[in-house]
Amino acid sequence: MDHHLFKSPGHDHGRCVKTAMNRAEQVCQRSGSRLTTLRRRVLELLWQNHAPLSAYELLELLVRDGRKAQPPTIYRSLEFLLECGLIHRVESLNAYIGCDQPQKEHETGFFICESCGYVAELSDSSINLSISKNAELLGFRVHKPTIEISGLCKFCTEDNDEH
Template sequence: MTSTVYAPHDHHTCITAALANAKTLCESRGARLTPVRRRVLELVWQNHKPTGAYELLPQLAQDGFNSAPPTVYRALDFLLELGLIHRISSLNAFIGCAHPGQEHTTGFFICRLCGNALELSPERMQDVNTRLAEELGIVIEEQTIELSGLCPSCQLAATTAKEDIA
């Protein structure tokens, strides 16, 4: 899923895989993927842009669900606890997890123009943490790594725009 965030792809496959993973994970842990939890997960996965809790309220109301903030936050907390989504602190928003159900080190790259977010490879994130811990003699207990810049498509668009101006 993450390798296609910045490349053209059939996003329906991302949503389908996320829902299938959620169903399997809930069954294996004896948890219930209620209709509202399922819908919140679908909405978070509607694209690769981080989504705020309050952005979900109108869509839930339109779909006939209770759209009170506590309902949304309870669903988000459930999805976070199961590792189906991540919270991007700097944006106070949520993004689907590309490695659901696995305890892993997370980091994100967020394009400042298109807004798409890419979950960075857990292996690479762990390598960085291990190296830093060894070099500095520290124990990392918590981390938030959020990189921002331009994705390949936005870099190309920016370069093309500069060439058109010149």
């Protein structure tokens, strides 16, 4: 079982983003794919935000950069980043989030905090195994085994308890 934890609000986020970007360079180098300026910027924006962003929100941020980014270009960048495993798509939010373990291929679900919007990954192969076992029994063909759980993260719960 592999829980990608919620980051505490006080953590060194500058370093967090830097680490993620360095890791992305390595992943691309190893796979021989190119992290173009736009792809790089999209990933950086996702990491800077630290909570999922929709394609539309990304577009707005890129326009603020002074970039003439068009939706198809952004979708292509997102597609590339998804293929490299550098980001994940959070279906229920119709948004994207940076992955902190892109070197490792993994199926993932998400714990989504309703208060701060942060997301933690839930990678547990036994869940996926159980889904495929049950699907097989039902003769059901799974296309998207989406596991997305909403609630409150540890930091938001602690806040609530204090008041």
